[in-house]
Amino acid sequence: MNAPVETNAPIEIQPDETFILNVGPQHPATHGVLRVKMEMNGEYIVDxxxxxxxxxxxxxxxxxIKTYPQFLMNLSRMDYLGALGYSHGHVLVVEKASAIEVPERAEYIRAIMVELNRIASHLFWFGAFVMDLGGFSPLMYALQDREHILDMLEAVTGSRLTYCYFRFGGVYNDIDDDFISAARKFIPRMRKSLKKYHKLVTGNIIFRKRxxxxxxxxxxxxxxxxxSSAVARGSGINFDVRKNEPYSVYPEFDFDIPVYHECDSMARYMVRMDEIEQSLRIVEQGLAKLPDGxxxxxxxxxxxxxxxxxYYQAVETARGSFGVRLVSDGDKIPYRLKLRSPTYSNMHLFDEACKGMMIMDALAFMGSLDLVIPEIDR
Amino acid sequence: MICEKTKIALENLFASKGVEETIEPEPVQEVETAGENVDEKQQELPRPDGVIERDYSVHGYHLDAQVPPDLLIDAVKIVDEGEFFIESITGVDWIKENQLEIIYDFSRYDFDLCRVVIRTRIARDNPEIPTITTIYAGANWHERETRDFFGINFVGHPHLVPLLLPEDADFHPLLKDFKA
Structure with a gap:
């Protein structure tokens, strides 16, 4: 008979002994199909x-291989949470290149829609981020508010996520009184909710310590x-394409760019929460100033x-600076269409920044980057 | 302001290296009043190396510098010193001219707005270009993606393996002669 194996013997870990941990491709914290190969030393990430x-x-x-109008619907398949911002960049660059005049009313509608979409995106991020950290119920509150936006957008654009609403030269459907009154009602409701979120989550001691x-x-x-986006603005960089490189009707609006100098995950959280309020301000002003025509x-x-x-056009989407480079040879099909997605750059710095972090901190950090994987992979 | 500074620095770069084919940057108005005829002409003639100031409202960027491949690193160092951030790297396949163009986009975080485009052209048969990851660490993924799509070899890149395409991909889908 063999001698009984001592299972409870303490294991000696060499300080330089590391192991590889695969996070993903299917993992709840990665919000999609993303894989991170981590070299770990105990709880700490080495590489x-x-x-x-x-x-x-x-x-x-x-x-x-598609003509310009045929490609419109592809843009909303990149980022399924903030799709309108991406379409905005595409239509702007084509309009700029082919000198198409956009009626003022259409530009206002675009700005209102993009900002509503940005709020919806930030709300979903807020819920998912808090869920990453272990709090489940804020997601339910956030989705409830987001539902109001999706209903409004659905009534006008015809879809809830993958909008194909913008056209070269304008938008395909005018907004009606129902939309305007729903949006007017939504603004105070969202402001109230924001206060609730701050009470519920922002002050939470566990949340803050994480x-x-x-x-x-x-x-x-x-x-x-x-x-770009909250990743840069949380690090004290006052950069928002809407202000730095004004496009569309954004110069007409009075809004602020929230900037935090703490550089940590909390700062990135606060930037996005403050951005919801700024987007509400833009929607409010847009509805008040909305011209006829x-x-x-x-x-x-x-x-x-x-x-x-x-030609190049950058826009500020919910996830940061999105750029479209259009190389045309005068044909009805683009010669080259480059899509510069913001999360691609934001995600890229994760590899370098997470070295030496504990894995749970790294997952909180990943959540604060606001990842949408189809937008990285394109 | 910073645009002027960067433009002068880039022009000095051309002058100091004594690139023979470098000509003085085209007068701005000639580029900007370009009607369709002139534009077509520009497509026909290969563009000489040099810095051109573009009309921002039409093109969306301010400085457009075409550099020979061996001046690329120096040009990128100039924008790095100007505290620009890297926006993206991409390629364009000019199959008729048997050339590949690599385009580097840079922009700035502050309100002194200046978008700089650095472009360089290399032969299609032997697409090699030095990496800029030593200057901009964030160029890593952009260069891997460009290699995926165009088969451009970024010499000196630390980890040049497929990023978006499958690990064993040996095709380059954005080349104009690519057949699925």
Missing amino acids: AETVIGYIHRMHEKMGE LEGVAPLSKEICRKYGA PVMPKKKPKIIKPPAGD
Whole structure:
């Protein structure tokens, strides 16, 4: 007979002994199909490599084989939470290239819609982020508020997530009185909810301890990786494309860019929460200033054929600075259409920034980046 | 302000390296009043290396610098010193001219707005270009993606394996002669 094996003997871990931990491709904390290969020393991350591309669909190739209007619907399949912002960038660059005039009313409607969509995206992020940290109920409150926005958007655009609402030159459906009164009702409701969220979550001691001082990102790392959105603004960088590079009717609105200098995950959280209030302000002003008129231009080329050249347009989406580069050779199909997605750059710095962190902190950090994987993979 | 500074620095770069084909940047108005005819002409003629100031309201960027591949690193160092952040790296396949173009986009965080585009062209048969990951760590994924799509070899890149395409991908879908 063999001697009984002592199972409870303490295991000696060498300080330099590491193991590989695979987070994902299917993992609740990654919010999609994302894999992070982590080299761990106990609870601490020694090295990390993010593996992306699991849901890569090659939108850029589709851009080269479809005509301009045919490609409109692809943009909303990139980021399913804040789809309108991405469509906005696309229509703006094509309008700029082919010199299509957009009626003022259409631009106002676009701005209102994009801001409502941004609030919806931030609400979902808020719920999912708190759920990452172990609090389940805020998600339910957030989804309830988000539902109001989705209902409003559905009535006008016809879809709840993958909108194809913007057209070259305007929008395809004018907003009606029902929408306006629903939006007017929504604004005070959302303000009340925000107060509730701050009471429920922001002051929570467990929540704060999980986030404060965790994952500090310096300005330098943001710059080297091209981070934008709350990732940059949480690190004291006052950068928002709507202000820095004004487009559409954003110069007409009075709103602030929340900037926090703590550089930690809590700062990124606070930036997004404050952004909801700023978006509400834009919607409020947009509804008040909304001019009358058509939503599509009278004169518009039947076939979109931008003159040959190289055009770029950046917009601020819910996830950061989204850019479209259009290289046209004068044909009805783009020669090259590059989509610069913001989360791609924000996610990229995770590898470098998470070194030396504990794994639970790293997951909180990942949540604070606001990942939408189809938008990274395109 | 910073645009002027960067433009002068980039122009000095061309001058100091004594690139023979470098000509003085085109007068701005010629580029901007470009009607369709002129635009077509520009497509026909290969663009000489140099810095051109573009009309922001039309193109969406301010400075457009075409550099030869061996000046790329120096040009990127100039934008790095100007505290620009990296927006993206991408390629364009100019199959008629048998060239691949690599486009680097840079922008700034502050209100001194200046978008800089650095572009370089390399032969399609032997697409090699030095990496800029030593200057901008964030170029890592952008370069891997560009290699995925165009088969461009970024010499000196620390980890040049497929990023978005499958691990064993040996095709480059954005080349114009790619057949699925």
